[in-house]
Amino acid sequence: xxxxxxxxxxxxxxxxxxxxxxxxxxxxxxxxxxxxxxxxxxxxxxxxxxxxxxxxxxxxxxxxxxxxxxxxxxxxxxxxxxxxxxxxxxxxxxxxxxxxxxxxxxxxxxxxxxxxxxxxxxxxxxxxxxxxxxxxxxxxxxxxxxxxxxxxxxxxxxxxxxxxxxxxxxxxxxxxxxxxxxxxxxxxxxxxxxxxxxxxxxxxxxxxxxxxxxxxxxxxxxxxxxxxxxxxxxxxxxxxxxxxxxxxxxxxxxxxxxxxxxxxxxxxxxxxxxxxxxxxxxxxxxxxxxxxxxxxxxxxxxxx
Amino acid sequence: xxxxxxxxxxxxxxxxxxxxxxxxxxxxxxxxxxxxxxxxxxxxxxxxxxxxxxxxxxxxxxxxxxxxxxxxxxxxxxxxxxxxxxxxxxxxxxxxxxxxxxxxxxxxxxxxxxxxxxxxxxxxxxxxxxxxxxxxxxxxxxxxxxxxxxxxxxxxxxxxxxxxxxxxxxxxxxxxxxxxxxxxxxxxxxxxx
Numbered sequence: 167x168x169x170x171x172x173x174x175x176x177x178x179x180x181x182x183x184x185x186x187x188x189x190x191x192x193x194x195x196x197x198x199x200x201x202x203x204x205x206x207x208x209x210x211x212x213x214x215x216x217x218x219x220x221x222x223x224x225x226x227x228x229x230x231x232x233x234x235x236x237x238x239x240x241x242x243x244x245x246x247x248x249x250x251x252x253x254x255x256x257x258x259x260x261x262x263x264x265x266x267x268x269x270x271x272x273x274x275x276x277x278x279x280x281x282x283x284x285x286x287x288x289x290x291x292x293x294x295x296x297x298x299x300x301x302x303x304x305x306x307x308x309x310x311x312x313x314x315x316x317x318x319x320x321x322x323x324x325x326x327x328x329x330x331x332x333x334x335x336x337x338x339x340x341x342x343x344x345x346x347x348x349x350x351x352x353x354x355x356x357x358x359x360x361x362x363x364x365x366x367x368x369x370x371x372x373x374x375x376x377x378x379x380x381x382x383x384x385x386x387x388x389x390x391x392x393x394x395x396x397x398x399x400x401x402x403x404x405x406x407x408x409x410x411x412x413x414x415x416x417x418x419x420x421x422x423x424x425x426x427x428x429x430x431x432x433x434x435x436x437x438x439x440x441x442x443x444x445x446x447x448x449x450x451x452x453x454x455x456x457x458x459x460x461x462x463x464x465x466x467x468x469x470x
Numbered sequence: 471x472x473x474x475x476x477x478x479x480x481x482x483x484x485x486x487x488x489x490x491x492x493x494x495x496x497x498x499x500x501x502x503x504x505x506x507x508x509x510x511x512x513x514x515x516x517x518x519x520x521x522x523x524x525x526x527x528x529x530x531x532x533x534x535x536x537x538x539x540x541x542x543x544x545x546x547x548x549x550x551x552x553x554x555x556x557x558x559x560x561x562x563x564x565x566x567x568x569x570x571x572x573x574x575x576x577x578x579x580x581x582x583x584x585x586x587x588x589x590x591x592x593x594x595x596x597x598x599x600x601x602x603x604x605x606x607x608x609x610x611x612x613x614x615x616x617x618x619x620x621x622x623x624x625x626x627x628x629x630x631x632x633x634x635x636x637x638x639x640x641x642x643x644x645x646x647x648x649x650x651x652x653x654x655x656x657x658x659x660x661x662x663x
Contacts, residue, residue, distance in 0.1 A: 238631055245630035247620050257637040265644035270655060274641065281634045287616035297634075301616060311651070351628060371626050383618045406653035410556050413577055421518070421582030431617050440581070447578050450556050457555070461651050 228331055232348040234277060234295030239347060240330070241297040243378030244283065251282035251302045259468040263311060264298055264318045270405045273326045280318065288419070288428045291382060292321035294330045303428055305469070307418055311461035312402070312411035319405075319412070320398035327397065329390040333381060342380060346373035385435025392437065392445050399449055408458040413450075416443050518550045520560065520580045528573025532557035539573045553577060 228236070250257060257280075264280035276296035283291075285301040292298050298321040300314070308314055324330065334343050346354060351362075351370055360366025385391075395412075403409035420439035422429060436442070524544045529536040532554045542548065548560040551572075558580055561572035639647075648654075 239626065241634065242626035242628050242631050243621070243624050245634065246627035247624040248614065248616055249627065249630050250633060254637070258639065261637050261639045262644050262647040265639050265641060266648045266653065269641045269644055277638070279634050279638045281637065283616065284614065285616040286614045289616055351626070374626055375624060379618075379621045379624070382621055404656055406648070406656055408555075410553065410577065413556070414553070417577075417580075417582045421584050423584055427615065427617075430615075434618070443578060450578065458656065459651065459653060461653075464651055 228348070230276075230295070233328070233331065235350055236348050237293035237295030237297045237325075237330075238350070239374045240293035240378045240381065241279075241299075242351075243375050244291055244293065244299055244382065245281070246375070248283050248285040248301075251284040253282075256305075256468065257282050260300065260305075260314065260318070263315050264322070267315055267319050267322055267401055267405050268296070271322050271326050271401055276325070286428055287431060288422070288426075289432045290317045290321050292324040292330070294325060294328065296325055298322060298325070307422075308415070309462060309465070310411065311465040311468075312407040312459065313415050313418075314465065315405065315407045316398065316402050316412040316415050319401040320394045322401060323394040323397035324386065324390070327390070327393060329386045329394065330381060332390060333384075333386050334377070342373075342377055344373055346370045347377055382431075382435070388437055392442070395442055395446055396449060399446060403458060406458050408460045410450075411460060413443065413446065416446075519583045520548050520550045520558070521583055522546055522548060522560075522575065522579055523581055524579060526575045526579045528560075528571060528575060529557075530573065532559075532574040536574070540571050542571065542575075547583065548580065550580065550582075 260282055261280045265278055268274060268276070268278040273296075278296040278298070280298045280300075282305060283299045283301045286303045287301050288303045288307060290298070290300045290304055298318055300317050300321075304317060305314070308317070334340070346369065349370075351367065354370040355361060355364075355367055358364075358366035399409050399412040402412055416439045419429070419432070420443070424433065437445075522542050522544060526542055527538045528540040528542060530539050531537075542560075542562060546562060548562055551559045551561060553559075554574075556577050557574045558577045559572065559574055560580065561570065
């Protein structure tokens, strides 16, 4: 922060100068062993930042704290595209369904947050670290709670399997991966002494929005989409829902005119519903004994 | 008319009038509220039109051990009446002339027939024009959309993130919610476990 700046800009007093030397020593020590020391200024892990600025970013080394911050930044762009649906009760309902599924997933401890995005597009999104979104346009296509859970389960699987981190490991994305993505706007501003209007903030925002646009326009690896279907339908069954509602959803999407603009981004970023149905076919036998619930009545009550 | 009759009438009519006005106001407020908060699908989807993707046997019960009661040729249009587990109960009676066949088929052998574009979308085609298509769409405009172009114009909205955070529920609250709905953890092996 302030001391950090003085280190590079000024030595106005002896006191400051000696402090700067002291800091320089600490900093260089931490540079030598930055992985283990975790030298921090405020929320910012300088050790990590320096390393990540120098080396090509290694997505395998992202810890959970960074993963969550990355997801929050991506969510800020998703919600900057379209805001949350205004109705609080519907958002709370989606959170309850989602949290029940997440609690049965392999990463129940993440700070799971679910939101309904106010958009006529038919789609759902996930961001690393536990952020899940469904559009109001998608919600309107559904008939019961199990179908809602099916949509959320697919997105939860993307998060538990770290599919977004997998996507940024690709060569095409790697150059765009910078430290800005893994710190909050606040931490970035604190450490660069920039304000919301400043260039510093704009650099942060540009990096974050650039990555979000890239991730959500291109979509994830197609194999990861199939895996999210496979794990999603099982998570749905495990959580006590009628797992075949998952198939219903894909049938519904398949039945909407394919050139309907509401589906444009979903089709751009996912295999076609028919391909997904075929891929799920061999999963169904294993789930044949499942007698889970649809919860149609509760869904309709909550949507009204 | 005697004056007291007139007086009595006004005693009866005035409260009636006020009540009606009040009721009407309440109803209209309620209706407008429903318009803003309602996310229910507009049309009933209880019976859907489908198409079998290959020649399938019609079964008496929703399992492969069941008796076969008939068969349906590939691409024939069917009405999907209900679903039980992985099975649809379908009938072929799409017109009065057709003989009435019905039975259970595996849901994966049926696709919903693609509907016409929804309201607000241009280029309405005949209602049951084509079965599900694998072709990729080209049109990419939409009202309140969420498209590549919309993403490009987006700015990070931290206030919305803070709002999202206020909606989060605890695992305990979710467990209580599941219990209310009689949802139970089923011991199906999840691959990721």
